[in-house]
Amino acid sequence: MLFRYACFISYRHGAQPATQRFYETFRNELAAQVDYWLPGMDVYLDTERIRGGDFFNRALARALCGSACMVMLFNPRYFDTSNPYAAREYQAMVTLETQRLSLLPAAQDKGLIIPIIIRGTLPDTVRGNRQAYSMDYVGAEDLRTRRARTALKRVAEDIFERHEAFRSAAGDPFAMCDDFEFPSEDDISDWLVGVTAPAPRMPWR
DSSP, X not given: OOOSEEXXXXXXXXXXXXXXXXXXXXXXHHHHHHHHHSTTOEEEEOOSOOSSSXXXXXXXXXXXXXXXXXXXXXXXXXXXXXXXXXXXXXXXXXXXXXXXXXXXXXXXXXXXXXXXXXXXXXXXXXXXXXOOEEOOXXXXXXXXXXXXXXXXXXXXXXXXXXXXXXXXXXXXXXXXXXXXXOOOHHHHHHHHHHHHSOOOOOOOO
């Protein structure tokens, strides 16, 4: 069975050109590493949805469903109640993960979401047992260093392992793709408030 994409990159779009350039450079550098493991398989990054969540369309949902896993680029505004499109991508992949891991009894401990922390601290409810990476780089040029490419090589290997696991799947991982849609804002609102709720502050002494 063949996925259309090796992975789907989910991220909170930036307002500044330099921020957007960072994410696009990340995609290009990761795609180069993935190509050693999965020649010819693309890495999906949406560059059209620059503002708001109005472009959650069927084509984007198909791209996610056609991906073996998700690389989640986390910053403190990834789970943003005012712009929840990244949170909707995340929850859509959780749905796919639940369905697909049931086809892989031997890989229950390997989730299909790979968090990469760009800034901030990943919420405990999201981290769970996932292997998270930290890449606190300053700008796009940092992604072209040997250190960064070594880190991306490890991420690419994780993507490859998840892709290869589906070769022995006990069912069809694409079974729900024809009708697959992102959850609405209402669907995730209660969950999102819980994730973004501030931690209790320590009392003054």
